[in-house]
Amino acid sequence: xxxxxxxxxxxxxxxxxxxxxxxxxxxxxxxxxxxxxxxxxxxxxxxxxxxxxxxxxxxxxxxxxxxxxxxxxxxxxxxxxxxxxxxxxxxxxxxxxxxxxxxxxxxxxxxxxxxxxxxxxxxxxxxxxxxxxxxxxxxxxxxxxxxxxxxxxxxxxxxxxxxxxxxxxxxxxxxxxxxxxxxxxxxxxxxxxxxxxxxxxxxxxxxxxxxxxxxxxxxxxxxxxxxxxxxxxxxxxxxxxxxxxxxxxxxxxxxxxxxxxxxxxxxxxxxxxxxxxxxxxxxxxxxxxxxxxxxxxxxxxxxxxxxxxxxxxxxxxxxxxxxxxxxxxxxxxxxxxxxxxxxxxxxxxxxxxxxxxxxxxxxxxxxxxxxxxxx
Numbered sequence: 001x002x003x004x005x006x007x008x009x010x011x012x013x014x015x016x017x018x019x020x021x022x023x024x025x026x027x028x029x030x031x032x033x034x035x036x037x038x039x040x041x042x043x044x045x046x047x048x049x050x051x052x053x054x055x056x057x058x059x060x061x062x063x064x065x066x067x068x069x070x071x072x073x074x075x076x077x078x079x080x081x082x083x084x085x086x087x088x089x090x091x092x093x094x095x096x097x098x099x100x101x102x103x104x105x106x107x108x109x110x111x112x113x114x115x116x117x118x119x120x121x122x123x124x125x126x127x128x129x130x131x132x133x134x135x136x137x138x139x140x141x142x143x144x145x146x147x148x149x150x151x152x153x154x155x156x157x158x159x160x161x162x163x164x165x166x167x168x169x170x171x172x173x174x175x176x177x178x179x180x181x182x183x184x185x186x187x188x189x190x191x192x193x194x195x196x197x198x199x200x201x202x203x204x205x206x207x208x209x210x211x212x213x214x215x216x217x218x219x220x221x222x223x224x225x226x227x228x229x230x231x232x233x234x235x236x237x238x239x240x241x242x243x244x245x246x247x248x249x250x251x252x253x254x255x256x257x258x259x260x261x262x263x264x265x266x267x268x269x270x271x272x273x274x275x276x277x278x279x280x281x282x283x284x285x286x287x288x289x290x291x292x293x294x295x296x297x298x299x300x301x302x303x304x305x306x307x308x309x310x311x312x313x314x315x316x317x318x319x320x321x322x323x324x325x326x327x328x329x330x331x332x333x334x335x336x337x338x339x340x341x342x343x344x345x346x347x348x349x350x351x352x353x354x355x356x357x358x359x360x361x362x363x364x365x366x367x368x369x370x371x372x373x374x375x
Contacts, residue, residue, distance in 0.1 A: 003050070003053070006046045006239075008331070010046060011331055011352070014352035015353070016038070016352075017352060019352075046329075053093070054090065055092050056087050056088065056089055056090075057085065057088045057090050057135040060095060061086050061135075064081060064083075064133060068106065071110045072110060075111065077110065077115075078128040079114060079130070079131060080131070082132045083133045085135035088135040088137060088142060090233070094213055094233055097209065097212075098210075098213070098231070101206040101209045101210055101231070104202055105146040106146060108202065109147075109148040110131065113129075113227050114129035114149075115151050125149070129148065129149060131146070131147070132146075132147045133145070134147075138232075141257050142232075143233075144230075144231040151224060152222050152223040152226055153178075153219070153221035153227055154223075155178050155223075158179070158181055158182065159173075161187065162184065162187065165186060165187060167184045167187065183203050183204050183217070213233055214233070214346060215231060215232055216312060217231055218230045218313060218314045234257070239332065240255050240256070240257075240329070240332055241327065241328075242254060242327070242359065243256055243259050243262075243308070244324075244326055244357065245292075245306075245308065245324055247296070247321050248293050250357075252357060253360065254319070258311060258363075259309075260309040260310065261309050262306060262309070263282075263306075264305050264307070265280050265318075269281040270289070276288065280307060280318040282318070287318045288318065289317075289318045290317055290318070290369070291304065292320060292321055295344065295365075296344070301322050304321055306321050306322070307320055308321060308324075312362035312363035312364075313367060317362070317365060317366060317369070330351075331349055332346075333347055333348050333349060335348050343361075343368060344360065344364050345358050345359065345360065345364075
């Protein structure tokens with residue numbers, strides 16, 4: 001309730017600031033000074049309220065030593081667990097919801113990732129496998145990594161299983177696109193069904209759970225070296241820093257954590273690629289372009305002059321928008337709870353002038369493009 005009240009205060013303060021900016025005269029300067037003080041105090045109050053909800057991630061980590069010990073003895077493997085960043089703090093609501101996905105990832109790492117003692121010795125590795133849990137803050141996000149020093153992911157086996165299950169596979173897929181197939185519903189590389197694996201219920205559920213918390217999951221692996229799963233989560237679900245942009249007559253919010261830069265692209269850097277649509281060359285890298293107005297069926301300029309480079313799920317996109325409005329804190333309101341789930345939209349907020357602005361789900365846009373390409 002306190003978080004909600006502070007959220008309403010943030011909205012009211014934004015409304016007063018917007019009204020105040022249109023006032024002129026001798027009192028205007030004093031009014032703006034007062035509004036700046038109100039903004040500063042509101043931010044301090046909000047940070048204080050959020051800090052009350054924060055708990056160290058050790059509340060999740062401390063359940064794993066026993067789990068690792070039990071699983072290792074059942075599978076006849078030698079496993080040691082290392083943890084880093086246990087004091088990193090996370091919103092209480094997120095702590096409660098991230099435990100199950102992490103249990104699944106650790107079980108996967110021990111069952112699928114780590115080799116048997118004999119195989120490790122043959123490969124010239126330490127007989128004891130290592131699972132590492134690490135937490136850290138990066139920008140406005142908390143990053144949790146679950147990694148192992150096992151055999152890594154088998155690219156060919158994943159592709160073969162995906163084709164066998166009828167899962168769409170892109171032409172000449174990159175490693176990231178191959179690893180992404182693991183998140184498809186019903187996918188499993190286990191050769192036999194046990195009480196630990198092989199049912200094909202797992203990584204798709206992990207990803208859905210993390211996405212429902214406004215986060216993203218990225219897989220990285222090297223043959224013979226091991227696998228790392230990186231979970232990126234917002235510090236809190238209630239309030240975020242956003243970049244407000246205009247598309248046609250509508251205002252959208254891009255969460256700042258995903259924004260890399262904004263630019264006016266030169267015409268010679270925009271190319272059309274068959275099957276890919278338009279791409280933008282940025283410092284030698286070609287990024288897919290998404291016209292937000294056309295994507296959401298809202299119109300807007302035919303060829304917007306401004307492009308915002310965003311990154312989600314380890315991939316970059318160039319989003320075309322009509323206008324950059326500015327940066328502000330927004331209070332996240334669930335769209336799903338009040339309406340229904342919309343692809344590419346993670347929630348909504350109320351702006352200072354009382355209008356509703358939709359918050360863009362950047363990882364969702366990236367995934368939508370990947371699915372479209374594969375199909």
